[in-house]
Amino acid sequence: MKIAITGAAGFIGQKLIKHFLDNPVIATPTGAQAITELRLFDVIAPPVPAPGNAAIAIDTRVGDITDLDALGQLIDGGVDAIIHLAAVVSSAAEADLDLGLRVNLEGTRAVLEACRTLPSPPLLLFASSVAVYGGDLPAVVRDDTALTPQSSYGAQKVMGEQLINDFSRRGIIDGRVLRLPTIAVRPGKPNAAASSFASSIIREPLQGDTAILPVPEDLSVYLLSPRGVVRNLVHALGISAEHFGGSRSLMLPGVTVTMAQMLAALERAGGPESRARVKTEPDPRIEAIVGSWPAVFETTKADSLGFTADRDMDAIVAAFVEDDRLINE
Numbered sequence: 001m002k003i004a005i006t007g008a009a010g011f012i013g014q015k016l017i018k019h020f021l022d023n024p025v026i027a028t029p030t031g032a033q034a035i036t037e038l039r040l041f042d043v044i045a046p047p048v049p050a051p052g053n054a055a056i057a058i059d060t061r062v063g064d065i066t067d068l069d070a071l072g073q074l075i076d077g078g079v080d081a082i083i084h085l086a087a088v089v090s091s092a093a094e095a096d097l098d099l100g101l102r103v104n105l106e107g108t109r110a111v112l113e114a115c116r117t118l119p120s121p122p123l124l125l126f127a128s129s130v131a132v133y134g135g136d137l138p139a140v141v142r143d144d145t146a147l148t149p150q151s152s153y154g155a156q157k158v159m160g161e162q163l164i165n166d167f168s169r170r171g172i173i174d175g176r177v178l179r180l181p182t183i184a185v186r187p188g189k190p191n192a193a194a195s196s197f198a199s200s201i202i203r204e205p206l207q208g209d210t211a212i213l214p215v216p217e218d219l220s221v222y223l224l225s226p227r228g229v230v231r232n233l234v235h236a237l238g239i240s241a242e243h244f245g246g247s248r249s250l251m252l253p254g255v256t257v258t259m260a261q262m263l264a265a266l267e268r269a270g271g272p273e274s275r276a277r278v279k280t281e282p283d284p285r286i287e288a289i290v291g292s293w294p295a296v297f298e299t300t301k302a303d304s305l306g307f308t309a310d311r312d313m314d315a316i317v318a319a320f321v322e323d324d325r326l327i328n329e
């Protein structure tokens with residue numbers, strides 16, 4: 001099985017590649033298949049997580065997601081699946097409308113355009129976001145709740161979803177769209193996602209550093225761990241198209257937590273000294289974006305198709321400690 005991954009140098013891309021190298025046989029609608037080739041594409045050179053896997057050929061490409069020639073070369077000779085992760089994240093897309101439109105909308109359009117040259121429709125897995133929802137929402141959001149995003153990033157994801165649904169209907173691709181909750185706890189440094197603090201307030205204190213909480217303690221977020229996002233992306237590759245019904249999109253299950261509950265989980269894992277490393281400094285810009293995202297969902301479609309959430313906030317923190325925590329000497 002040949003898989004192309006865009007945004008392969010990013011956080012989720014790297015986690016997914018590591019998973020494929022360690023677990024090279026995946027369930028597909030036509031049975032278990034061994035991954036024989038990974039084609040990795042990003043605007044910065046995608047690292048290949050050690051120790052690799054001798055049975056999987058790795059081809060890394062550096063290029064822009066709007067470059068049709070580069071995308072054509074990426075999928076030249078055919079690929080079985082494309083996992084499209086390349087994007088500029090929420091704060092960056094809000095700060096620069098042109099950049100967000102170019103990468104998030106035109107980039108997705110270019111990936112779809114490149115698929116038109118393939119002899120048979122590849123499975124295309126697209127990472128959408130909880131940010132497609134916003135505004136005047138019901139208390140519990142469902143897959144069929146109207147998409148009324150309140151950020152440019154969310155609007156660009158909605159447009160990508162619509163194109164993927166239409167290209168699937170036309171038989172150009174076999175699309176699957178997963179609306180991701182906020183993924184936490186993310187390793188590394190804070191990024192330009194408006195929700196970056198949701199990782200920082202756990203990660204930094206558990207690594208001995210201070211962190212800023214820019215939103216009120218009663219604000220809720222909807223979270224999925226890095227392990228959870230990888231598990232669900234891989235699961236999506238194994239589900240037949242007909243099970244998605246009239247729409248290829250679904251909201252992934254997550255855990256609803258308030259900031260206060262996150263800080264309590266931090267204290268249980270790292271003690272009061274970890275909790276004391278988080279300082280509150282309100283940032284109305286961040287609160288406006290993240291506060292517009294709903295945090296309570298009914299994920300009937302995802303549940304019925306076997307997608308799964310983490311057990312609770314303590315499990316999310318424990319996964320970070322096991323997989324990614326750096327001990328500062």
Ligand SMILES: NC(=O)c1ccc[n+]([C@@H]2O[C@H](COP(=O)([O-])OP(=O)(O)OC[C@H]3O[C@@H](n4cnc5c(N)ncnc54)[C@H](O)[C@@H]3O)[C@@H](O)[C@H]2O)c1
Pocket residue numbers: 006007008009010011012013041042043044063064065066084085086087088089103107127128129130180181182183184193
């Ligand atoms: N992490 C989350 O909490 C979260 C939540 C919802 C949705 N998502 C979506 O999941 C996907 C992956 O997210 P992530 O957290 O790994 O983000 P990330 O920022 O770590 O990775 C995105 C990658 O896209 C690449 N990229 C940006 N512009 C590009 C361009 N012009 N051409 C080619 N590559 C380009 C970047 O270099 C980066 O490596 C994105 O589509 C994101 O919108 C993430």
